[in-house]
Amino acid sequence: MASGERTAFENPVVEWIDSRLPIFTMMQKEYGVFPTPKNFNYFWNFGAIAMVMLMIMLVTGIFLAMHYTAHTSMAFDSVERIMRDVNSGWLIRYIHMNGASFFFIAVYIHMFRGMYYGSFKKPRELLWILGVLIFVLMMATAFMGYVLPWGQMSYWGATVITNLFSAIPFVGDSIVTLLWGGFSVDNPTLNRFFALHYLMPFVIFAVVFLHVWALHVTGSNNPLGIEPKGKQDTLPFHPYYTMKDTFGTIVFLFIYAFFVFYAPDYMGHPDNYIPADPLVTPAFIVPEWYFLPFYAMLRSITFGVNIYIGAGAVLAVLAMIPVYSKKTNKELNIGAMVGMFAVAGALFMLGYFAQLKNGAGEIMLNLPLADFFFVSAKLGGVAVMFGSLLLVALMPWLDTHGIRSARFRPLYKTALLVFVALTFVLGIAGGKPAEGLWVYIGQLATLYYLAFFLVILPLLSRFEKGRDLPPSIHEAVLQGAK
Amino acid sequence: MNPAKDTLAMSTTEVDLAPVQTGQSITVMWRGKPVFIRKRTAAEIEDAASVDMSVLVDKEADEARVQKPEWLVLVGICTHLGCVPVGQKPTDVKGEYNGWFCPCHGSHYDTSGRIRKGPAPKNLAVPPYEFISDTSIKIG
């Protein structure tokens, strides 16, 4: 970090400290004069907003922890006591509860920004991966936090999610016992979740630090996706972006405050105000809204991998290998690829219908060997759910197109916007009971999610021509955004 | 992080079966989980025993799942993702096979607790238990 060259500060106290630990020099360099592209739009606010949300969660969480009791017989009551008797307890809790939702809103927009403007591409791959890591840690933290009030949704959410690990072959059941510290979700589980829920935000804090450090090595991307070429393309971070970030944050906090004060339970589930009961499962279990797309993908895999689906998958991979390889576009045999995909699709459908039951509970298509599974439906669902996150982390290597910003890549832009729309559809599907039409809608959206990363991005990287890039940020800004 | 010794120590439960009537079910706790104990009616036993193996997802004969045909003892946890199926009370929905029904993702279990329809991969588990007298069992 900042060492070496240092100009003296006028204030003697600041200078005394800075000459021993150059923290002011560092702040000045990284947040004062830091050269920042001058064409940011409001999408660039969400990093700062996410940081503010993390701080809010840390502060309110620590105050909640002062009044919270991590024991199954007292947790629910201690949270109700926070709501009724602790001074401003209701406010602290509602800020924390809705803060989790708004933290996710900020981070989802922040991630969309990265995808749309190609911020994940070279040289920002590691920055992107650290971001995905923060996202995964946030999901774990929020999941464990939701267990703490020990309501019905807390308890049954914890049960269903920890049981996912039992899908892992051979060691699954032992892993679940290890997570629980017992034979079911119970007091040991609550205790460890509380300990981890307290710890993880600080781990997130550390990873955010690395994330920002990596950002300050490469510098920010911008809506045009071209690197600044000189002074005329950038502005000092302060006061230009400190102001813009402050403004955006205030607008965001207004919306957040609206929910805290006027609709604090809008995003929650009423069943979580019923104390946990290990003997009664609520009729309908849903996770928090920010998990719904992933939950939908988990439930979409209602079929196991039998010989037909397995063969289809292998064929699809074989068809894609030349695309992933270093072959030139001319060397690719498009006809063969399309043919292989057609056969793969047909095999997949065979394997799928051989497992689908009609209204009377009979298999729709009787095929030999179709009920021998290499991968069970349960394991398949878990693999797709975790794999969907891994694919996001791998994006820099799946989309290798030379142009970053979707502004100059109409095809990528369309594919990405469809992806976003279908992620919303997945979110809706995840919130419905898994039956009827929603199952099929969820399955189609899951198929697109996977194909977007594994097929569409690599193909577009090769074949999309893209528009001409402006010569520099400065010139593009002077001409006005087109 | 595995279960502590006192947690392990609570791992057996004794149940007095004398008050349970034919056609009645009770739920007891064993290792923090619900265990379903049902005194089955003759019709239910007949139903469970007469099922053709080939239609079962997880192929197990009824007699392999009970020690005494009238007493069915099951871990009341859906083998899909761990919800508690309904069907213990006479007024409950019992699913299409007249046993238990899991409301979470729609698994139907029969009168032997075997999975017949829905996403659950396995039959409801039979816990280890023994009859310590004619009318009481020890689970675990």
Ligand code: HEM
């Ligand atoms: C990454 C940041 C964090 C996230 C996403 C998060 C998320 C959550 C969520 C979703 C809940 C459940 C709210 C409810 O339904 O009542 C919760 C509860 C709780 N959290 Fe956090 N949290 C974070 C940071 C913290 C920190 C740093 C602490 C303490 C040091 C903390 C302490 C608590 C406590 C004591 C509860 C239980 C009380 C309650 O339910 O309101 N949290 N958290």
Ligand code: FES
């Ligand atoms: S947990 Fe019972 S069907 Fe999913």
